[in-house]
Amino acid sequence: MKSWNEIPYDIQRVISNTAVAPGAYILKFKKNNPFIAGQVLALGVSKEIEPRYYSIASAENDELISILYTERVEGKLTPMLSLLNLGENIMVSKPFGTFTHIKPSPVFIAAGTGIAPFMSMLLTGKASGVTLIHGAPYPEYFYYSDTLIGRLGENYIRCCSRCQPGCLFVGRVTDFVKQWNDLDVNRPYYLCGSAEMVVETRDILISRGVPVSNINSEIYF
Amino acid sequence: MVPLYGKTLDELKSIVTAEGLPSFTASQIADWLYHHHAESIDEMTNLSKKAREMLSAKYTVGLSKPERVSESADGTKKYLFPVANNRFVEAAYIPDDDRATLCVSSQSGCKMGCLFCMTAKQGFQGNLSAGEILNQLRSVPEFKNVTNIVYMGMGEPFDNLENVLKSLEILTSKWGMGWSTKRITVSTIGLIPAMNQFLEKSNCHLAISLHTPFDDERRMLMPIQNVYPIADVVDELKKYRFSDHHRVSFEYIMFDGLNDTPRHVKELVKLLNGINCRINLIRFHPIPDSPLRTSPDERIIQFRDSLTAKGIFTTIRASRGQDIQAACGLLSTKALQEKR
Numbered sequence: 001m002k003s004w005n006e007i008p009y010d011i012q013r014v015i016s017n018t019a020v021a022p023g024a025y026i027l028k029f030k031k032n033n034p035f036i037a038g039q040v041l042a043l044g045v046s047k048e049i050e051p052r053y054y055s056i057a058s059a060e061n062d063e064l065i066s067i068l069y070t071e072r073v074e075g076k077l078t079p080m081l082s083l084l085n086l087g088e089n090i091m092v093s094k095p096f097g098t099f100t101h102i103k104p105s106p107v108f109i110a111a112g113t114g115i116a117p118f119m120s121m122l123l124t125g126k127a128s129g130v131t132l133i134h135g136a137p138y139p140e141y142f143y144y145s146d147t148l149i150g151r152l153g154e155n156y157i158r159c160c161s162r163c164q165p166g167c168l169f170v171g172r173v174t175d176f177v178k179q180w181n182d183l184d185v186n187r188p189y190y191l192c193g194s195a196e197m198v199v200e201t202r203d204i205l206i207s208r209g210v211p212v213s214n215i216n217s218e219i220y221f
Numbered sequence: 222m223v224p225l226y227g228k229t230l231d232e233l234k235s236i237v238t239a240e241g242l243p244s245f246t247a248s249q250i251a252d253w254l255y256h257h258h259a260e261s262i263d264e265m266t267n268l269s270k271k272a273r274e275m276l277s278a279k280y281t282v283g284l285s286k287p288e289r290v291s292e293s294a295d296g297t298k299k300y301l302f303p304v305a306n307n308r309f310v311e312a313a314y315i316p317d318d319d320r321a322t323l324c325v326s327s328q329s330g331c332k333m334g335c336l337f338c339m340t341a342k343q344g345f346q347g348n349l350s351a352g353e354i355l356n357q358l359r360s361v362p363e364f365k366n367v368t369n370i371v372y373m374g375m376g377e378p379f380d381n382l383e384n385v386l387k388s389l390e391i392l393t394s395k396w397g398m399g400w401s402t403k404r405i406t407v408s409t410i411g412l413i414p415a416m417n418q419f420l421e422k423s424n425c426h427l428a429i430s431l432h433t434p435f436d437d438e439r440r441m442l443m444p445i446q447n448v449y450p451i452a453d454v455v456d457e458l459k460k461y462r463f464s465d466h467h468r469v470s471f472e473y474i475m476f477d478g479l480n481d482t483p484r485h486v487k488e489l490v491k492l493l494n495g496i497n498c499r500i501n502l503i504r505f506h507p508i509p510d511s512p513l514r515t516s517p518d519e520r521i522i523q524f525r526d527s528l529t530a531k532g533i534f535t536t537i538r539a540s541r542g543q544d545i546q547a548a549c550g551l552l553s554t555k556a557l558q559e560k561r
Binding site: 006099194196202212213218219220 | 331333336344380412437446
């Protein structure tokens with residue numbers, strides 16, 4: 001889709017590359033440019049492999065940038081990313097993107113690693129009165145849950161599609177939104193995840209009376 | 222078996238070299254595939270019998286006929302093609318007086334999530350190979366009547382740039398189908414790096430899905446606005462010199478009360494100032510449960526006239542194939558995918 005020949009980039013050293021769940025990692029490196037919570041940057045390991053975009057998960061004032069990614073066995077980049085060790089080089093573009101204008105009392109809805117931009121916003125302190133709905137297949141994929149439970153309490157809703165009934169909502173994010181009693185059509189909604197999740201959730205929100213002008217989406221592509 | 226259809230001349234050279242065949246065999250195969258429209262390796266009679274046998278052991282021409290056709294009252298036909306991994310795509314054949322346009326898909330499904338598009342609702346299943354893209358042209362019964370091809374079917378062409386560029390190379394090369402680049406238009410929502418690569422490597426026409434000049438509105442309609450704002454897309458386009466031979470146009474779906482006001486005319490003129498371009502206005506074809514409605518015809522005409530008066534060549538695109546879900550934004554094979 002795009003080439004490193006056209007993207008200005010820096011070489012950064014890996015500070016850490018930690019497995020946080022099976023096939024999921026948090027990669028950290030030194031911040032090379034200021035960014036706004038919600039922005040993305042392109043990552044790469046060599047000019048021969050197409051860069052991919054990732055949302056930044058760390059706070060604006062952190063000295064390090066954190067990237068949450070899952071390894072795709074069939075992919076070209078993420079298997080290489082997962083092998084990176086402390087001190088090894090990584091190609092990093094300037095941050096960009098405009099998924100950054102968050103209105104008060106937002107509802108964040110994310111699936112999988114789609115939580116990254118919302119973590120950045122929360123850690124930066126840019127969003128107040130947040131409700132966060134996060135979907136994942138198993139409990140170990142609720143990244144940052146310790147932090148989020150502490151910060152958001154009951155306003156942190158975990159939708160676990162393959163869990164046994166218990167303290168989490170059993171089902172997908174879309175199942176939850178369909179039956180969410182506290183859904184407020186006047187709040188702004190921010191979605192991040194795969195195209196399928198975003199489109200389906202957006203349709204449900206619209207069918208429940210949320211004006212499309214209150215829905216903002218970020219899609220992996 | 223590996224399909225030969227959709228291979229570039231360089232790829233065919235690699236294949237014949239690997240098989241120990243003379244390098245000129247690659248040109249002969251290209252000639253059979255793209256000039257003589259051979260349907261089997263056995264038809265390639267100027268290749269030695271041994272060469273044909275060697276190739277047949279591993280390769281096939283790889284054409285596949287459409288599995289279904291729907292015909293509109295207006296003559297538009299929608300073809301359903303099988304592609305890899307039990308997926309399907311649709312292509313629309315649109316005859317019109319002395320020209321006939323084929324609208325082809327570049328992906329099965331789409332990951333861009335535009336609010337007004339039926340394909341978005343099926344999610345993304347995969348990229349098409351160059352062969353699968355070109356097969357849509359080669360395998361429609363009206364193949365020889367097609368005068369123009371537009372990459373405006375399912376998927377975002379620049380999210381599958383490598384295969385789209387390969388298919389364009391085959392369509393336009395002398396060793397390929399020898400089409401004029403003036404007969405081919407590729408449509409994108411504006412993936413900037415890939416768009417720049419396309420503009421450097423191809424002289425085919427470019428169409429940009431614009432739909433509103435205002436950030437907030439476009440973000441609501443098209444999530445890609447968060448990554449590549451339309452103002453940035455237009456800034457990139459201003460670096461290129463467009464003409465009738467290498468044209469850029471902007472697609473603008475008309476939504477009632479959303480993007481069809483004098484304020485939008487004014488902003489569009491400001492945005493596109495300095496680009497030699499045209500705007501195509503498209504009636505919105507409602508999709509299930511959509512909060513959007515199409516603008517009334519009189520407002521579309523008024524919008525066109527206002528833009529024309531400001532010096533932007535603007536046309537209203539005729540809606541074709543709406544009764545068979547073949548019109549702009551309506552292509553989807555979700556129901557079929559779910560059955561599988």
